[in-house]
Amino acid sequence: TVDADHLEECTSRAQSAILKASLPPDLQQLINARLNTLLFSNCFVAVRSSATDEDSASHSFAGQFETYLFQKGQPAIMDAIKKCWASSFSMRVMQHRIDCGLPTNNIAMAVVVQVMVNSETSGVAFSRHPLKPVTEGSVLVEAVYGLGEGLVSGELEADSYEILNVSHNRLAEVTTK
Numbered sequence: 001t002v003d004a005d006h007l008e009e010c011t012s013r014a015q016s017a018i019l020k021a022s023l024p025p026d027l028q029q030l031i032n033a034r035l036n037t038l039l040f041s042n043c044f045v046a047v048r049s050s051a052t053d054e055d056s057a058s059h060s061f062a063g064q065f066e067t068y069l070f071q072k073g074q075p076a077i078m079d080a081i082k083k084c085w086a087s088s089f090s091m092r093v094m095q096h097r098i099d100c101g102l103p104t105n106n107i108a109m110a111v112v113v114q115v116m117v118n119s120e121t122s123g124v125a126f127s128r129h130p131l132k133p134v135t136e137g138s139v140l141v142e143a144v145y146g147l148g149e150g151l152v153s154g155e156l157e158a159d160s161y162e163i164l165n166v167s168h169n170r171l172a173e174v175t176t177k
Contacts, residue, residue: 007094014089019082028078034113035074044070044116047080049087049109064093065109069149070116077113084111122148123158139163 023031034040049065066087068080087093088109097104123143142151142158150156 007098008091011089011091011094015086018086018089021082023078023082031078031081031113032074035077039115040113044072045077045113046116047071047077047084048112048114049084050112064090064096067149067152069147081111081113085109119147121145122151124148124151 022028047068049067064087066084068083071077071080088107094104096102121143123141126140126142139162141161141163143161144151144156144158146156151158
């Protein structure tokens with residue numbers, strides 16, 4: 001458990017321990033086996049974090065965990081995986097956990113390694129608006145030109161669309177932009 005009075009020291013120690021540790025050999029073998037498949041051979045990948053309790057009705061960690069784009073080669077990818085795990089113990093994440101009354105121990109973090117797509121446009125769809133209510137039965141879509149990282153980091157200003165859900169009898173329609 002992280003002591004709020006010693007937050008900086010606790011988070012620094014936790015992140016340092018994760019970054020210094022070696023991945024278990026069986027996990028390294030599994031990752032290497034997947035990276036050596038035709039799908040991942042000789043291409044860039046995105047290494048993305050996804051905490052198991054990242055979003056709920058009462059809190060959101062959107063944009064607080066790390067993502068590493070254009071990673072290539074086993075050493076860089078293994079390092080990015082550890083950095084994703086370490087990001088679950090950053091100062092801002094731990095402070096957010098404390099503020100929301102969430103546990104600061106036994107944190108589970110999944111890491112996704114996927115082929116990198118150098119997109120022209122990117123977007124995120126929310127079934128619930130992260131900051132305010134949307135019309136019942138609608139979805140909020142935010143989109144930017146370029147990679148989605150500019151959207152989730154807040155670096156780029158997104159176009160926002162509120163879209164009524166598709167029903168069996170009608171198409172979705174944009175209600176606001």
